Amino acid sequence: MMDHATRVGNLLLTALPPADFALLALHLRKVVIERDSVLVRSGDRIEQLFFPLKGAIADITELPNGQTVATAIIGHEGAVGLTSSLGASVSPTTAVVRIPGTALQISRAQFLAAQHRSPAIASMVQVFTMSLLAQLQQVAACNALHSVEARLARWLLHIHDRANGGDLLPLTQETLSELLGVRRTTVTHVVSTMRASRALKSNRRGQLEIDRPRLEALACECYQVMSREIDRIVSRGAIGLVHGAPARGASHLPGSRRAGTSS
Template identity: 75%
Template sequence: MERTTRVGNRLLAALPPADFALLAPHLRKVPLERDAVLVRSGDWIDQLYFPCSGAIAFIMGLPNGQTVATAVIGNESAVGLMSAISPSRSPMTAVVRVPGTALQIPPARFHAALGRSPAIADAVQILTRSMLAQFQHVAACNALHSVEARLSRWLLHIHDLSDGGDLVPLTQETLSELLGVRRTTVTHVVRALRASRALRSNRRGQLEIDRPRLEAAACECYKVMSRRIDRIVSGGAERDYTAPAGDDRQRPASPLARAAS
């Protein structure tokens, strides 16, 4: 926990010091301003971001203009990491929803370190698995659960990544984008959550939540998804990279193999 606090990002904090040192000279701390677009769908990824605080939503847009969130990440994840393996265009738009800070690095610099470090390669795999877990849960939740339950799930998840007490800094327009529904639907659902007192107030640009009541309104996806992703990411800190090369008996299995499926 101490190193996570110092480094800020859990993926980077889990790296052995020598491996982190390959990246450290090229990392630059940058602010994440609310509503800032880090990369747009279809654009080439020219910077990687490792959030230290705040929340970033991955938004999928359709040709008819509709949008829906496929994931929301914080300091357990990264933006654009797959482009470090091969230059690529972003399949989604990444938007800051809760302000914070991130460590930024050019993909070429990250790729150079990746080729020299099994630990950094593992971090890429861990991120891939955690993102896939969230994509799977969100897809299932969107298909099976009510808008009210889905909104409660997103609010809890974003609240976990915020440091504003019981206030979640989201507008109804943002909620509409996250959920893939019209603003009139969001207004109706927010009204229902206020009636159940899961939401205490709906200020301009902020929602005040009652967390126990909001957890009761959310579907089981919130707790299941949170636990699964935490196991995947936390497992990355347990691997022993000191075993001699080629000695599989002394080298534990990859954290990905141990992570719950």
């Protein structure tokens, strides 16, 4: 059985009382999540759940005309496929690994069996769902009201929060176009502008080197709003789980790099 201490890499699993975590531990398998790998595609049946320990995963919404836009970034504060335990077994989005790392994997069937036996696990699902909804709502407002430059700065900060260390992010301009839902020509212009302001130090092939303080100055207020809200939700929910009580709030997202953990 997986030792209780090994779950510290994911905040949701860490928040579970030992007895409740034990219901999952026999079935959790540590896997490598590689850059650009697709964990689940939109419209596919969700068969596996992933609890990231390191790395960043983008939830991508795909439109009928082929355009894409990111709606959320998930790291060690959350999970991929977890909302399927609320009833819907088909994924509404495509989950793509943007920063490689590791995750704990469990089948949906095994997770559901444990959830039915554990109010704490059921509360954990609610905690994450609330934090995800908070992120989705803020992203929707941000996409409607703020410039592409401010939005790109926000996404880069969210990804950097979940990166494995260092200021070099393995992101191509094609990936940035997918995140933002804009043309490659728009991304090229925005990246050039951000390089001129030195928020981006360099733009190597397939990599972006950021200057975090300058990036924070360019980002809209949505970055701080999202960070604080998800932080508040997850931390409040996690406290309830640790003490064996149903979570009343949402979950705790690492809005800044201070929240980083290791597997």
